[in-house]
Amino acid sequence: xxxxxxxxxxxxxxxxxxxxxxxxxxxxxxxxxxxxxxxxxxxxxxxxxxxxxxxxxxxxxxxxxxxxxxxxxxxxxxxxxxxxxxxxxxxxxxxxxxxxxxxxxxxxxxxxxxxxxxxxxxxxxxxxxxxxxxxxxxxxxxxxxxxxxxxxxxxxxxxxxxxxxxxxxxxxxxxxxxxxxxxxxxxxxxxxxxxxxxxxxxxxxxxxxxxxxxxxxxxxxxxxxxxxxxxxxxxxxxxxxxxxxxxxxxxxxx
Amino acid sequence: xxxxxxxxxxxxxxxxxxxxxxxxxxxxxxxxxxxxxxxxxxxxxxxxxxxxxxxxxxxxxxxxxxxxxxxxxxxxxxxxxxxxxxxxxxxxxxxxxxxxxxxxxxxxxxxxxxxxxxxxxxxxxxxxxxxxxxxxxxxxxxxxxxxxxxxxxxxxxxxxxxxxxxxxxxxxxxxxxxxxxxxxxxxxxxxxxxxxxxxxxxxxxxxxxxxxxxxxxxxxxxxxxxxxxxxxxxxxxxxxxxxxxxxxxxxxxxxxxxxxxxxxxxxxxxxxxxxxxxxxxxxxxxxxxxxxxxxxxxxxxxxxxxxxxxxxxxxxxxxxx
Numbered sequence: 001x002x003x004x005x006x007x008x009x010x011x012x013x014x015x016x017x018x019x020x021x022x023x024x025x026x027x028x029x030x031x032x033x034x035x036x037x038x039x040x041x042x043x044x045x046x047x048x049x050x051x052x053x054x055x056x057x058x059x060x061x062x063x064x065x066x067x068x069x070x071x072x073x074x075x076x077x078x079x080x081x082x083x084x085x086x087x088x089x090x091x092x093x094x095x096x097x098x099x100x101x102x103x104x105x106x107x108x109x110x111x112x113x114x115x116x117x118x119x120x121x122x123x124x125x126x127x128x129x130x131x132x133x134x135x136x137x138x139x140x141x142x143x144x145x146x147x148x149x150x151x152x153x154x155x156x157x158x159x160x161x162x163x164x165x166x167x168x169x170x171x172x173x174x175x176x177x178x179x180x181x182x183x184x185x186x187x188x189x190x191x192x193x194x195x196x197x198x199x200x201x202x203x204x205x206x207x208x209x210x211x212x213x214x215x216x217x218x219x220x221x222x223x224x225x226x227x228x229x230x231x232x233x234x235x236x237x238x239x240x241x242x243x244x245x246x247x248x249x250x251x252x253x254x
Numbered sequence: 255x256x257x258x259x260x261x262x263x264x265x266x267x268x269x270x271x272x273x274x275x276x277x278x279x280x281x282x283x284x285x286x287x288x289x290x291x292x293x294x295x296x297x298x299x300x301x302x303x304x305x306x307x308x309x310x311x312x313x314x315x316x317x318x319x320x321x322x323x324x325x326x327x328x329x330x331x332x333x334x335x336x337x338x339x340x341x342x343x344x345x346x347x348x349x350x351x352x353x354x355x356x357x358x359x360x361x362x363x364x365x366x367x368x369x370x371x372x373x374x375x376x377x378x379x380x381x382x383x384x385x386x387x388x389x390x391x392x393x394x395x396x397x398x399x400x401x402x403x404x405x406x407x408x409x410x411x412x413x414x415x416x417x418x419x420x421x422x423x424x425x426x427x428x429x430x431x432x433x434x435x436x437x438x439x440x441x442x443x444x445x446x447x448x449x450x451x452x453x454x455x456x457x458x459x460x461x462x463x464x465x466x467x468x469x470x471x472x473x474x475x476x477x478x479x480x481x482x483x484x485x486x487x488x489x490x491x492x493x494x495x496x497x498x499x500x501x502x503x504x505x506x507x508x509x510x511x512x513x514x515x516x517x518x519x520x521x522x523x524x525x526x527x528x529x530x531x532x533x534x535x536x537x538x539x540x541x542x543x544x545x546x547x548x549x550x551x552x553x554x555x556x557x558x559x560x561x562x563x564x565x566x567x568x569x570x571x572x573x574x575x
Binding site: 079 | 360361362363365366369378456457482483484485486488552554555556559570572574575
């Protein structure tokens with residue numbers, strides 16, 4: 001009887017352990033990158049938007065590009081109603097797909113095998129530049145996208161996407177900070193990225209050399225400010241402690 | 255003279271309303287705001303009481319035989335057809351025009367000849383269900399002609415009620431589309447659109463009509479059948495107010511003011527009492543979204559857009575290509 005029951009009992013035990021393990025894993029060390037992410041857009045939307053992006057160089061970020069994309073994808077003009085935010089959905093599609101493409105387009109492993117050790121700063125620069133260059137093919141239309149993103153109803157979604165991009169770049173650069181610099185790093189990178197993006201729309205130089213220079217000097221500014229703030233904090237800390245100690249030596253009970 | 259006769263008419267209507275009201279008290283169906291709300295709550299507690307079951311459905315807060323609902327709805331709209339527009343303006347304080355404009359502008363009907371090849375089909379084929387007075391149809395045609403420079407988009411207005419269609423035909427005479435092939439009127443039941451072939455419609459719209467249908471699921475299935483792959487099913491309908499405080503104000507307005515306005519202006523309290531009750535009984539945004547999904551249509555984004563805090567909502571569905 002016992003021998004008959006034992007397999008199921010063992011199985012039950014195993015199941016219980018695996019559930020517990022899974023629960024433990026979820027509680028203690030859930031990392032989103034260990035799980036496959038769902039595709040960012042449903043299939044029909046994705047088909048229309050990816051076809052519409054191909055029309056952006058010719059028609060810009062407009063409903064015309066969306067309608068032509070819908071026709072290419074086997075849908076009709078009216079099917080663009082599937083995109084509740086219209087042209088902003090087209091802009092958003094570009095932002096999301098280019099953000100998600102970063103992890104495949106920039107590979108550090110190859111460079112590191114050749115013996116070059118890249119610092120986090122250099123990786124951030126490379127990633128930011130790669131993302132900026134991804135706007136290259138549609139740069140002559142990018143001011144339209146900036147105008148759409150700046151509309152009050154779309155601004156919150158655009159800013160959230162900017163924050164996600166900054167987070168992605170720091171993550172891919174291997175940043176593991178868990179202190180308040182987590183926030184300042186992302187905030188400063190967001191500011192630098194958006195400034196560089198606007199600069200790039202006016203960049204006439206070959207292969208966007210001037211944008212790269214602009215990005216380098218902004219990153220340099222942040223380093224300088226960061227170093228200055230660090231030094232200032234150390235000085236303030238030292239001065240405050242000294243003052244307290246001097247007062248104590250005078251007999252004041254602090 | 256006319257002022258005098260109008261006053262006389264007004265007095266007569268008021269009296270008629272008063273008489274009717276006395277009559278209803280005797281029948282024990284007196285409805286003040288508080289009773290109506292209580293009745294609404296009582297009737298909402300059982301989940302979907304006998305909606306599809308043993309041949310009964312709801313007509314406002316009443317439960318009637320399914321066969322009767324169509325007749326009763328017909329009666330309501332026949333009696334309100336002539337004063338339909340004035341009443342809409344008074345009841346919604348004119349806001350229904352903004353909703354309809356937004357609805358049409360958002361759908362952006364019409365095919366711009368500049369971006370379409372010469373061999374392709376010209377214009378959209380729009381079916382406006384329950385659009386008797388042509389409110390949506392004229393807006394669609396105006397938008398297509400003036401915004402998208404499209405002189406080929408055509409609208410078929412279908413309504414179950416010949417009185418509403420007559421009103422629409424009358425109003426069409428004041429538009430440039432009256433004798434053009436771009437606009438035609440048909441009398442049809444949205445649950446059985448036999449005269450319309452499969453896969454023939456680009457855009458199917460119902461504005462403030464679907465809540466009067468006896469079988470909403472069947473109407474949506476029929477819409478799925480007539481739509482081309484990629485075609486859009488769009489509904490503008492009253493919905494549920496999301497903010498509790500605003501909802502209280504809105505309920506007070508709809509249950510006490512609207513039947514009163516109906517009595518004073520159109521001389522017909524019962525029809526407008528039905529109107530507000532049918533709004534109350536219509537499914538919420540999420541329920542209706544799920545009904546559209548269940549019919550096999552793809553819903554864009556969250557599936558609906560609230561207008562004026564959820565008093566009305568636009569639902570859309572796209573037939574997969």
